[in-house]
Amino acid sequence: MQEINNSPSDDVLIKLQDIYKIYHMGDSEVHALDGISLDIRRGEFVAIVGQSGSGKSTCMNIIGCLDVPTSGTYHLNGVDVSTMKDDEQAEIRNKMLGFIFQQYNLIPKLNLCENVELPLLYAGLSPAERQQRAMASLARVGLEDKAQNLPSQLSGGQQQRVSIARALAGNPPVILADEPTGALDSHTGREVLSFLQKLHKDGNTIVLITHDNSIARQAQRIVRLADGKIIYDGAADRPEAVVQPDEFSAMPITPAEEVQAG
Amino acid sequence: MDIQQAFKMSFKSLMASKLRSLLTMLGIIIGVAAVIAIMSIGQGLMNSVNEMFSSLGSNIIQVGLYVRGESNRTVTVDNMYDFVNENQELLCDLSPIVYIQGQVKCGNEVMERPSVSGVSEAYDSLQLLKLSQGRFLQYVDVARKEKVCVVGTYIVDNYLDGEGMGKIIKINGENFTVIGVMEQMGDNTERSEDNQIFIPYTNALQINGTNFVDSYGVNATSKENIAPARLAIEAFLEEKLSGDGFYYVQSLSEMLEEYNKMQNTIVTVLAAIAGISLLVGGIGIMNIMLVSVTERTREIGIRKSLGAKRRDIRLQFIIEAASTSAIGGVVGIVLGTVVGMAAGVLMNTTITPTLSPIILSFGISVGIGIIFGYLPANKAAKLNPIDALRYD
Structure with missing residues (x-):
């Protein structure tokens, strides 16, 4: 694998070019991703937004090296990962990506420290180094005193913080958060989001996948997907960023239009 | 990982x-x-x-004879001794074995089913017997029909007050002097090897009123010689008896194998x-x-x-x-x-x-x-x- 180079902060870390993902359902083809091109630079905080069925999950799977595109190329940190085999992808996931899932995805029978150690275990670190780095990572999310607890002994917000600690443990260039607040109440959800913003300020590249506009607006940049295509890509604070074209027609018809129609 | x-x-x-x-x-x-x-x-x-x-001696070969009463073909003790002397490279330690059924007494006390056998002076090396006191039978005892016996520990402990040497045992009315006591071999009970008495086979034949020995024990000179020795004995007996009698020749170690x-x-x-x-x-x-x-x-x-x-x-x-x-x-x-x-x-x-x-x-x-x-x-x-x- 290529070394992670220390290029300037505006270089492109994730480069999707003309990505198609096509599923065959019987005789018909479903274009989950229909020609997507997207650049994400180092240090950016990007939210990928869309309704269910828009292709955002497929997009996340491809960015997360959990899946390969039907066609198109994906360069991660300058390395073409779009045609990689299972085990090569596993190594990329281990070195380059930190996952934060909606359902936390902690392993119930392992304590917090062991859970956070997992990516380091598969990276082949020694037990002593694993433990030291896992504890440091837990300290970053303020849970070092609960290291020996099982996930079931923690609240949802705390569990999500553990999964953030796990994502950070290997110090990967990209943090990929898939609906990180989806299972949390609004208060703890806000906490998790502000933690992601803090990570962004510390220089991490964060890709957030969500269906929720209010959450997407916490990011710097919004990429909106519909029917497998990018329909908006730009700053998060512009009004178009949070409205889909379909949503115009789906909006309640104004009295003026009603009159015209009548 | x-x-x-x-x-x-x-x-x-x-x-x-x-x-x-x-x-x-x-x-x-x-x-x-x-x-x-x-x-x-x-x-x-x-x-x-x-x-x-292995406590019986692993090179031992047992010979059993049965000769029809009216036949003039037979195998005598002398025949057997001659045969063993002619085959010294294969065989050694021949002993006739003569079992005695009869009353055994010590003073007026009748002993409970001791096993009494008449054997030769070679029987101790044949059966790997060890003595704790005195000596085993010797050639002169056998040749002169000395009235001597070697006994097991059960007999000493139960009938001879723990001190066997020189005591008198009565076998079918004849007095035998104890000249040796064997080491304990079994668990020192009535049914064990410790309830045994050995006397010269010449005396035993006299007590039984016969001069035909139907059972012998003999050692092969080595483990490798067991099979050839057995075959040689069989050939010898076949020639001697030639259909007028039955015999068996058994090697314990071959049976064990x-x-x-x-x-x-x-x-x-x-x-x-x-x-x-x-x-x-x-x-x-x-x-x-x-x-x-x-x-x-x-x-x-x-x-x-x-x-x-x-x-x-x-x-x-x-x-x-x-x-x-x-x-x-x-x-x-x-x-x-x-x-x-x-x-x-x-x-x-x-x-x-x-x-x-x-x-x-x-x-x-x-x-x-x-x-x-x-x-x-x-x-x-x-x-x-x-x-x-x-x-x-």
């Missing part, structure tokens, strides 16, 4: 569902315990038989049948591992998303299967050894556990875990991480 960590993880998942792990191991436990118990019982039986035979061969076969067949349950146990492990892979699909997905490669997942599940069957194997070995020893106590023989079946069955149970764990482990390794992560 290092092996040590894989063991730690597999131990954790075994402990997470103790009852299930135990039930999974049960097939292996029963299989290994049965194999170990059968093999150690077989070994114990063989040991006790071998021990019994036959017996050991037969028992080995039986034990091997029994152990193989018990081994089938090991196979069944292996299938049980595979079944549970397949269930476990399905149950832990999400865990596998998480591990893969964090960078676990196929071989990491495969190693984890194979080690889990192998440790399940290895622990089962160890429990089975302990159980089988205990059962074997208990059987030894019941059968009144000593059963010492031997190392080779223990190592073998431990190896087999680990092997079974690896073989039957491979299929489920490979299934887990090949799971697609996306599907595995979404699995509920």
Whole structure:
């Protein structure tokens, strides 16, 4: 694998070019991703937004090296990962990506420290180094005193913080958060989001996948997907960023239009 | 991922569902315990038989004769001695054996069923007898029909007040002086080898009122000479009797060999049948591992998303299967050894556990875990991480 180079902060870390993902359902083809091109630079905080069925999950799977595109190329940190085999992808996931899932995805029978150690275990670190780095990572999310607890002994917000600690443990260039607040109440959800913003300020590249506009607006940049295509890509604070074209027609018809129609 | 960590993880998942792990191991436990118990019982039986035979002298050849009354063809004691003298490279230590049925008394006390035999001066080296006091019969005793005897410890302890030397024993009314006491050979009871009396065979023939000896013991000069010696005796007897009588020539060690061969076969067949349950146990492990892979699909997905490669997942599940069957194997070995020893106590023989079946069955149970764990482990390794992560 290529070394992670220390290029300037505006270089492109994730480069999707003309990505198609096509599923065959019987005789018909479903274009989950229909020609997507997207650049994400180092240090950016990007939210990928869309309704269910828009292709955002497929997009996340491809960015997360959990899946390969039907066609198109994906360069991660300058390395073409779009045609990689299972085990090569596993190594990329281990070195380059930190996952934060909606359902936390902690392993119930392992304590917090062991859970956070997992990516380091598969990276082949020694037990002593694993433990030291896992504890440091837990300290970053303020849970070092609960290291020996099982996930079931923690609240949802705390569990999500553990999964953030796990994502950070290997110090990967990209943090990929898939609906990180989806299972949390609004208060703890806000906490998790502000933690992601803090990570962004510390220089991490964060890709957030969500269906929720209010959450997407916490990011710097919004990429909106519909029917497998990018329909908006730009700053998060512009009004178009949070409205889909379909949503115009789906909006309640104004009295003026009603009159015209009548 | 290092092996040590894989063991730690597999131990954790075994402990997470103790009852299930135990039930999974049960097939292996029963299989290994049965194999170990059968093999150690077989070994114990063989040991006790071998021990019994070796106390009789392992090079001994027994000769039995039966001659029809009216026939003039016969084999005399002198014939036998001449034959042995002519074949000194094969044979030595000839002793006629003459059993006496009759009353044996010490003073006025009648002894309970002692075994009284007339033998030659070679009988002690033939049967590896050892004396604790006095001497065994000598050539002059036999030749002069001296009224002397050698007795076992049971007789000394029960009838001769613990001090046998010089005492008088009455056999069918004739007085015999004790000139030697044998070391204790059995458990010093009425039915053991310690309730024996030996007198010169010449006296025994006189008491029985005959001069025909129908039973002899003779030693082959070495283990290798047993078979040729037996054949030579057979040829000699065939020539002497030529159809007018029956005889048998038996070598104890050859009989022992036959017996050991037969028992080995039986034990091997029994152990193989018990081994089938090991196979069944292996299938049980595979079944549970397949269930476990399905149950832990999400865990596998998480591990893969964090960078676990196929071989990491495969190693984890194979080690889990192998440790399940290895622990089962160890429990089975302990159980089988205990059962074997208990059987030894019941059968009144000593059963010492031997190392080779223990190592073998431990190896087999680990092997079974690896073989039957491979299929489920490979299934887990090949799971697609996306599907595995979404699995509920």
